[in-house]
Amino acid sequence: MSYLAKNYNRKKLSFVRGKGSFLYTKNGGKYLDFVQGIAVNSLGHAHPQLVKAINQQSKKLWHVSNAFVIPEGEELAKKLVEKTFADYIMFQNSGAEATEAAIKVARRYFFSTGKPNKNRIICIKNSFHGRTIAAIHASGSKKMTEGFGPKVAGFDHFNFGDHKKLKKLITKKTAAIMVETIMGEGGIKKIPDWCLRGLRKLCDNKRILLILDEVQCGIGRTGDFFAFESSKVKPDIVPIAKGIGGGFPIGAVLMNKKVASGMTAGTHGSTFGGNPLAMKVGIAALDIISKKSFLNKVKSNSKYFHIHLLKIKEKFPNIIKEVRGQGFLIGLQLYKDQTKFIKQLMDNKLLTIKAAENVVRILPPLNVKKTEIDKAVKIIKMVCSKYN
Protein backbone atom coordinates (compact mmCIF):
# COMPACT_ATOMS: atom_id res chain seq x y z
CA MET A 1 0.00 0.00 0.00
CA SER A 2 1.35 3.40 -1.00
CA TYR A 3 0.08 6.54 0.65
CA LEU A 4 1.40 8.73 -2.13
CA ALA A 5 -1.21 10.31 -4.37
CA LYS A 6 -1.57 8.49 -7.65
CA ASN A 7 -0.44 11.36 -9.88
CA TYR A 8 2.50 9.29 -11.20
CA ASN A 9 2.53 6.01 -13.04
CA ARG A 10 5.72 4.78 -11.42
CA LYS A 11 7.89 1.93 -12.59
CA LYS A 12 8.23 -0.84 -10.03
CA LEU A 13 11.89 -0.16 -9.47
CA SER A 14 13.74 1.75 -6.79
CA PHE A 15 17.30 2.42 -5.78
CA VAL A 16 19.32 2.68 -2.62
CA ARG A 17 22.54 4.21 -3.92
CA GLY A 18 24.04 6.01 -6.90
CA LYS A 19 27.58 6.58 -8.11
CA GLY A 20 28.42 8.52 -11.27
CA SER A 21 26.43 7.10 -14.18
CA PHE A 22 25.08 4.12 -12.20
CA LEU A 23 22.19 3.38 -9.85
CA TYR A 24 22.05 0.38 -7.53
CA THR A 25 19.06 -1.51 -6.16
CA LYS A 26 18.77 -3.13 -2.74
CA ASN A 27 19.41 -6.53 -4.30
CA GLY A 28 22.58 -5.46 -6.08
CA GLY A 29 21.02 -4.64 -9.45
CA LYS A 30 23.16 -2.14 -11.36
CA TYR A 31 21.57 0.24 -13.87
CA LEU A 32 23.17 2.63 -16.31
CA ASP A 33 21.24 5.80 -15.51
CA PHE A 34 20.68 7.84 -18.67
CA VAL A 35 17.79 9.71 -17.10
CA GLN A 36 19.68 11.31 -14.21
CA GLY A 37 16.53 12.67 -12.61
CA ILE A 38 15.58 14.19 -15.97
CA ALA A 39 18.72 16.19 -16.71
CA VAL A 40 19.10 17.16 -13.06
CA ASN A 41 22.18 15.24 -11.89
CA SER A 42 24.43 16.91 -14.43
CA LEU A 43 27.54 15.44 -12.78
CA GLY A 44 26.08 12.01 -12.06
CA HIS A 45 25.31 10.62 -8.63
CA ALA A 46 27.36 11.47 -5.54
CA HIS A 47 29.99 13.58 -7.26
CA PRO A 48 32.82 14.00 -4.70
CA GLN A 49 33.01 17.80 -5.06
CA LEU A 50 29.27 18.21 -4.58
CA VAL A 51 29.28 15.80 -1.63
CA LYS A 52 32.10 17.81 -0.09
CA ALA A 53 30.32 21.14 -0.68
CA ILE A 54 27.06 19.99 0.93
CA ASN A 55 28.83 18.29 3.84
CA GLN A 56 30.92 21.34 4.69
CA GLN A 57 28.06 23.81 4.40
CA SER A 58 25.64 21.56 6.31
CA LYS A 59 27.81 22.02 9.39
CA LYS A 60 27.93 25.79 9.05
CA LEU A 61 24.59 27.23 7.97
CA TRP A 62 21.59 25.85 6.06
CA HIS A 63 19.09 28.59 5.81
CA VAL A 64 18.65 32.27 6.51
CA SER A 65 15.94 34.60 5.26
CA ASN A 66 16.45 36.71 2.18
CA ALA A 67 15.84 39.61 4.56
CA PHE A 68 19.60 39.34 5.13
CA VAL A 69 22.56 39.40 2.76
CA ILE A 70 23.50 35.82 1.83
CA PRO A 71 27.16 35.82 0.71
CA GLU A 72 26.88 32.34 -0.86
CA GLY A 73 24.07 33.61 -3.09
CA GLU A 74 26.05 36.75 -3.94
CA GLU A 75 28.92 34.51 -5.02
CA LEU A 76 26.82 32.20 -7.24
CA ALA A 77 25.05 35.20 -8.80
CA LYS A 78 28.42 36.85 -9.56
CA LYS A 79 29.70 33.69 -11.22
CA LEU A 80 26.54 33.35 -13.35
CA VAL A 81 26.76 36.99 -14.41
CA GLU A 82 30.44 36.63 -15.32
CA LYS A 83 29.76 33.56 -17.46
CA THR A 84 26.55 34.59 -19.23
CA PHE A 85 24.56 37.40 -20.90
CA ALA A 86 22.91 38.20 -17.56
CA ASP A 87 23.38 41.28 -15.38
CA TYR A 88 21.17 40.16 -12.49
CA ILE A 89 19.96 36.88 -10.96
CA MET A 90 16.94 35.91 -8.85
CA PHE A 91 17.09 32.53 -7.12
CA GLN A 92 14.12 30.15 -6.85
CA ASN A 93 13.75 26.45 -6.03
CA SER A 94 12.43 24.84 -9.18
CA GLY A 95 11.89 25.19 -12.89
CA ALA A 96 8.22 26.11 -12.70
CA GLU A 97 8.97 28.85 -10.21
CA ALA A 98 11.76 30.11 -12.43
CA THR A 99 9.56 30.29 -15.54
CA GLU A 100 6.78 32.00 -13.60
CA ALA A 101 9.26 34.47 -12.14
CA ALA A 102 10.50 35.09 -15.71
CA ILE A 103 6.94 36.00 -16.71
CA LYS A 104 6.70 38.29 -13.69
CA VAL A 105 9.94 40.06 -14.65
CA ALA A 106 8.68 40.66 -18.20
CA ARG A 107 5.31 42.02 -17.07
CA ARG A 108 6.79 44.13 -14.33
CA TYR A 109 9.26 45.72 -16.76
CA PHE A 110 6.44 47.06 -18.93
CA PHE A 111 4.40 48.02 -15.88
CA SER A 112 7.32 50.01 -14.52
CA THR A 113 7.80 51.80 -17.85
CA GLY A 114 4.17 52.94 -17.93
CA LYS A 115 2.71 50.15 -20.10
CA PRO A 116 0.68 48.02 -17.68
CA ASN A 117 -1.48 46.59 -20.49
CA LYS A 118 1.55 45.16 -22.25
CA ASN A 119 1.37 41.86 -20.40
CA ARG A 120 0.55 39.01 -22.79
CA ILE A 121 3.06 36.21 -23.29
CA ILE A 122 3.30 34.24 -26.54
CA CYS A 123 4.28 30.56 -26.17
CA ILE A 124 4.54 27.44 -28.29
CA LYS A 125 1.52 25.13 -28.16
CA ASN A 126 2.30 21.96 -26.17
CA SER A 127 5.57 23.28 -24.82
CA PHE A 128 6.57 22.67 -21.21
CA HIS A 129 7.25 25.33 -18.61
CA GLY A 130 6.29 23.49 -15.41
CA ARG A 131 3.20 22.37 -13.52
CA THR A 132 2.04 25.38 -11.53
CA ILE A 133 -1.25 26.99 -12.48
CA ALA A 134 0.20 29.72 -14.69
CA ALA A 135 2.93 27.48 -16.14
CA ILE A 136 0.44 24.87 -17.37
CA HIS A 137 -1.54 27.56 -19.13
CA ALA A 138 1.68 28.89 -20.63
CA SER A 139 2.23 25.43 -22.12
CA GLY A 140 -1.18 25.48 -23.80
CA SER A 141 -1.43 21.73 -23.41
CA LYS A 142 -4.93 20.30 -23.11
CA LYS A 143 -3.67 17.32 -21.15
CA MET A 144 -1.94 19.43 -18.51
CA THR A 145 -4.65 22.05 -18.09
CA GLU A 146 -7.73 19.82 -18.17
CA GLY A 147 -9.63 20.02 -14.90
CA PHE A 148 -7.55 22.90 -13.59
CA GLY A 149 -9.68 25.81 -14.70
CA PRO A 150 -10.45 28.60 -14.80
CA LYS A 151 -8.01 29.25 -17.58
CA VAL A 152 -5.24 31.65 -16.64
CA ALA A 153 -5.48 34.58 -19.03
CA GLY A 154 -2.58 36.28 -20.73
CA PHE A 155 -1.09 33.54 -22.90
CA ASP A 156 -1.27 33.17 -26.69
CA HIS A 157 -0.11 30.10 -28.61
CA PHE A 158 1.33 29.16 -31.98
CA ASN A 159 2.43 25.78 -33.27
CA PHE A 160 6.15 24.99 -33.39
CA GLY A 161 7.51 26.46 -36.63
CA ASP A 162 4.37 28.42 -37.56
CA HIS A 163 6.03 31.79 -38.16
CA LYS A 164 2.94 33.31 -39.81
CA LYS A 165 0.76 32.63 -36.78
CA LEU A 166 3.44 33.93 -34.43
CA LYS A 167 3.64 37.24 -36.28
CA LYS A 168 -0.15 37.52 -36.28
CA LEU A 169 -0.32 36.99 -32.52
CA ILE A 170 1.88 39.98 -31.71
CA THR A 171 -0.20 42.98 -30.68
CA LYS A 172 0.28 46.12 -28.62
CA LYS A 173 -0.53 44.00 -25.59
CA THR A 174 2.30 41.52 -26.15
CA ALA A 175 5.07 41.69 -23.55
CA ALA A 176 7.23 38.72 -24.49
CA ILE A 177 7.75 35.56 -26.46
CA MET A 178 8.70 32.65 -24.21
CA VAL A 179 10.01 29.42 -25.76
CA GLU A 180 12.22 26.50 -24.84
CA THR A 181 15.41 26.70 -26.92
CA ILE A 182 15.09 22.93 -27.26
CA MET A 183 11.70 21.48 -26.36
CA GLY A 184 12.41 18.72 -23.83
CA GLU A 185 9.12 17.13 -22.78
CA GLY A 186 7.76 18.11 -26.20
CA GLY A 187 10.01 15.61 -27.96
CA ILE A 188 13.54 17.09 -28.15
CA LYS A 189 12.78 19.64 -30.82
CA LYS A 190 15.39 22.33 -31.33
CA ILE A 191 14.60 25.80 -32.57
CA PRO A 192 17.22 26.20 -35.33
CA ASP A 193 19.82 28.93 -34.82
CA TRP A 194 18.58 30.96 -37.79
CA CYS A 195 15.10 30.82 -36.27
CA LEU A 196 16.34 32.05 -32.90
CA ARG A 197 18.05 34.96 -34.66
CA GLY A 198 14.75 35.68 -36.42
CA LEU A 199 12.95 35.60 -33.09
CA ARG A 200 15.41 38.09 -31.61
CA LYS A 201 14.98 40.42 -34.59
CA LEU A 202 11.21 40.14 -34.37
CA CYS A 203 11.29 40.97 -30.65
CA ASP A 204 13.57 43.95 -31.28
CA ASN A 205 11.36 45.29 -34.07
CA LYS A 206 8.21 44.93 -31.99
CA ARG A 207 9.94 46.11 -28.80
CA ILE A 208 9.00 43.01 -26.87
CA LEU A 209 11.11 40.70 -24.72
CA LEU A 210 12.61 37.32 -25.54
CA ILE A 211 12.45 34.69 -22.78
CA LEU A 212 14.35 31.46 -23.47
CA ASP A 213 13.43 28.63 -21.10
CA GLU A 214 16.69 26.74 -20.56
CA VAL A 215 15.49 24.74 -17.55
CA GLN A 216 16.19 21.45 -19.34
CA CYS A 217 18.52 22.32 -22.23
CA GLY A 218 20.80 24.73 -20.35
CA ILE A 219 23.75 24.32 -17.96
CA GLY A 220 26.09 22.49 -20.31
CA ARG A 221 23.57 19.92 -21.55
CA THR A 222 24.23 20.74 -25.23
CA GLY A 223 27.97 21.26 -24.88
CA ASP A 224 27.52 25.02 -24.69
CA PHE A 225 26.65 26.48 -21.31
CA PHE A 226 23.34 27.57 -22.84
CA ALA A 227 21.69 25.93 -25.83
CA PHE A 228 21.10 29.34 -27.46
CA GLU A 229 24.80 30.27 -27.49
CA SER A 230 25.53 28.75 -30.90
CA SER A 231 23.02 31.22 -32.40
CA LYS A 232 24.85 34.21 -30.86
CA VAL A 233 21.44 35.51 -29.76
CA LYS A 234 21.12 37.40 -26.50
CA PRO A 235 17.81 36.79 -24.73
CA ASP A 236 16.40 39.22 -22.17
CA ILE A 237 15.33 36.67 -19.58
CA VAL A 238 16.36 33.04 -19.04
CA PRO A 239 14.85 30.72 -16.42
CA ILE A 240 17.13 27.85 -15.37
CA ALA A 241 16.83 25.00 -12.85
CA LYS A 242 17.38 21.24 -13.28
CA GLY A 243 21.13 20.94 -14.01
CA ILE A 244 22.38 23.90 -11.97
CA GLY A 245 22.01 22.18 -8.59
CA GLY A 246 23.50 18.85 -9.69
CA GLY A 247 20.60 17.17 -7.82
CA PHE A 248 19.86 19.83 -5.23
CA PRO A 249 16.68 21.83 -5.96
CA ILE A 250 17.74 25.21 -7.33
CA GLY A 251 16.00 27.47 -9.80
CA ALA A 252 16.95 30.92 -11.01
CA VAL A 253 16.00 33.69 -13.39
CA LEU A 254 18.79 35.36 -15.31
CA MET A 255 18.02 38.79 -16.72
CA ASN A 256 19.60 41.79 -18.36
CA LYS A 257 19.89 45.21 -16.76
CA LYS A 258 17.00 46.70 -18.71
CA VAL A 259 14.34 44.28 -17.47
CA ALA A 260 15.86 44.01 -13.99
CA SER A 261 14.98 47.66 -13.47
CA GLY A 262 11.36 46.71 -12.81
CA MET A 263 12.18 44.31 -9.99
CA THR A 264 12.33 46.77 -7.15
CA ALA A 265 12.22 45.84 -3.45
CA GLY A 266 9.11 43.89 -2.52
CA THR A 267 8.09 42.90 -6.07
CA HIS A 268 9.09 39.24 -5.74
CA GLY A 269 10.38 36.85 -3.11
CA SER A 270 11.00 33.26 -2.10
CA THR A 271 11.39 31.82 1.37
CA PHE A 272 13.76 29.04 0.40
CA GLY A 273 15.21 30.44 -2.83
CA GLY A 274 18.95 31.08 -2.64
CA ASN A 275 19.66 29.66 0.79
CA PRO A 276 23.31 29.02 1.75
CA LEU A 277 23.10 25.22 1.47
CA ALA A 278 21.65 25.33 -2.05
CA MET A 279 24.04 28.07 -3.13
CA LYS A 280 27.16 26.17 -2.04
CA VAL A 281 26.10 23.13 -4.05
CA GLY A 282 25.29 25.37 -7.02
CA ILE A 283 28.70 27.02 -6.85
CA ALA A 284 30.44 23.62 -6.78
CA ALA A 285 28.42 22.40 -9.79
CA LEU A 286 28.90 25.61 -11.77
CA ASP A 287 32.67 25.68 -11.14
CA ILE A 288 32.96 22.30 -12.85
CA ILE A 289 30.37 22.63 -15.62
CA SER A 290 31.27 26.12 -16.81
CA LYS A 291 34.92 25.24 -17.53
CA LYS A 292 35.70 25.42 -21.26
CA SER A 293 37.57 22.10 -21.13
CA PHE A 294 34.59 20.39 -19.48
CA LEU A 295 32.15 21.74 -22.07
CA ASN A 296 34.47 20.74 -24.93
CA LYS A 297 34.45 17.22 -23.59
CA VAL A 298 30.65 17.24 -23.48
CA LYS A 299 30.77 18.28 -27.14
CA SER A 300 33.20 15.57 -28.26
CA ASN A 301 31.73 12.74 -26.19
CA SER A 302 28.16 13.56 -27.20
CA LYS A 303 29.22 13.71 -30.85
CA TYR A 304 30.65 10.24 -30.43
CA PHE A 305 27.32 9.08 -28.98
CA HIS A 306 25.30 10.70 -31.80
CA ILE A 307 27.49 9.06 -34.47
CA HIS A 308 26.81 5.65 -32.94
CA LEU A 309 23.09 6.31 -32.58
CA LEU A 310 22.90 7.36 -36.24
CA LYS A 311 24.63 4.09 -37.17
CA ILE A 312 21.99 2.17 -35.19
CA LYS A 313 19.26 4.13 -36.98
CA GLU A 314 20.78 3.14 -40.34
CA LYS A 315 20.91 -0.47 -39.29
CA PHE A 316 17.34 -0.49 -37.97
CA PRO A 317 15.42 1.93 -40.21
CA ASN A 318 12.11 0.27 -39.31
CA ILE A 319 12.58 0.97 -35.61
CA ILE A 320 14.27 4.36 -35.33
CA LYS A 321 12.78 7.21 -37.31
CA GLU A 322 15.03 10.04 -36.20
CA VAL A 323 17.92 10.82 -33.86
CA ARG A 324 17.10 14.21 -32.34
CA GLY A 325 18.74 16.74 -30.09
CA GLN A 326 22.09 18.22 -29.31
CA GLY A 327 24.88 17.27 -26.95
CA PHE A 328 23.55 15.04 -24.20
CA LEU A 329 19.94 16.08 -24.72
CA ILE A 330 19.07 13.23 -27.04
CA GLY A 331 15.83 11.85 -28.44
CA LEU A 332 15.24 8.70 -30.44
CA GLN A 333 11.98 9.07 -32.31
CA LEU A 334 10.65 5.58 -32.96
CA TYR A 335 8.32 3.88 -35.40
CA LYS A 336 7.72 1.24 -32.72
CA ASP A 337 6.05 1.66 -29.36
CA GLN A 338 8.09 3.95 -27.14
CA THR A 339 6.88 2.50 -23.83
CA LYS A 340 7.73 -1.05 -24.80
CA PHE A 341 11.14 0.00 -26.10
CA ILE A 342 11.97 1.85 -22.88
CA LYS A 343 10.89 -1.21 -20.86
CA GLN A 344 13.19 -3.44 -22.90
CA LEU A 345 16.11 -1.06 -22.39
CA MET A 346 15.33 -1.12 -18.68
CA ASP A 347 15.22 -4.91 -18.63
CA ASN A 348 18.75 -4.71 -20.04
CA LYS A 349 19.80 -2.28 -17.32
CA LEU A 350 19.69 0.97 -19.27
CA LEU A 351 17.39 3.69 -17.93
CA THR A 352 15.83 6.19 -20.35
CA ILE A 353 12.60 8.21 -20.28
CA LYS A 354 9.88 9.12 -22.71
CA ALA A 355 9.06 12.45 -24.31
CA ALA A 356 6.20 13.49 -26.61
CA GLU A 357 6.03 12.42 -30.27
CA ASN A 358 6.99 8.82 -29.47
CA VAL A 359 10.51 9.85 -28.46
CA VAL A 360 12.83 7.93 -26.14
CA ARG A 361 14.78 10.57 -24.23
CA ILE A 362 18.41 9.86 -23.36
CA LEU A 363 20.04 12.11 -20.74
CA PRO A 364 23.41 10.85 -19.55
CA PRO A 365 25.35 12.79 -16.93
CA LEU A 366 27.53 15.40 -18.63
CA ASN A 367 30.68 13.71 -17.30
CA VAL A 368 29.68 10.26 -18.62
CA LYS A 369 32.62 8.07 -19.63
CA LYS A 370 33.12 6.89 -23.20
CA THR A 371 33.05 3.29 -22.00
CA GLU A 372 29.62 3.95 -20.49
CA ILE A 373 28.41 5.39 -23.80
CA ASP A 374 29.72 2.21 -25.49
CA LYS A 375 27.75 0.15 -23.01
CA ALA A 376 24.54 2.07 -23.73
CA VAL A 377 25.10 1.79 -27.49
CA LYS A 378 25.47 -1.96 -27.12
CA ILE A 379 22.23 -2.27 -25.15
CA ILE A 380 20.26 -0.06 -27.58
CA LYS A 381 21.60 -2.08 -30.52
CA MET A 382 20.65 -5.34 -28.83
CA VAL A 383 17.13 -4.17 -27.98
CA CYS A 384 16.71 -3.05 -31.63
CA SER A 385 17.87 -6.40 -32.96
CA LYS A 386 15.54 -8.34 -30.67
CA TYR A 387 12.60 -5.96 -30.84
CA ASN A 388 9.41 -7.58 -32.07
Ligand SMILES: *Cc1c(COP(=O)(O)O)cnc(C)c1O
Ligand atom coordinates in the same frame (compact mmCIF):
# COMPACT_ATOMS: atom_id res chain seq x y z
C1 LIG B 1 11.33 20.58 -16.09
C2 LIG B 1 11.03 21.83 -16.78
C3 LIG B 1 10.35 22.89 -16.14
C4 LIG B 1 9.76 22.75 -14.76
O1 LIG B 1 10.70 22.44 -13.80
P1 LIG B 1 10.23 21.90 -12.35
O2 LIG B 1 11.48 21.95 -11.55
O3 LIG B 1 9.69 20.53 -12.56
O4 LIG B 1 9.20 22.82 -11.86
C5 LIG B 1 10.19 24.08 -16.83
N1 LIG B 1 10.65 24.23 -18.09
C6 LIG B 1 11.29 23.23 -18.74
C7 LIG B 1 11.80 23.47 -20.11
C8 LIG B 1 11.48 22.00 -18.13
O5 LIG B 1 12.07 21.01 -18.78
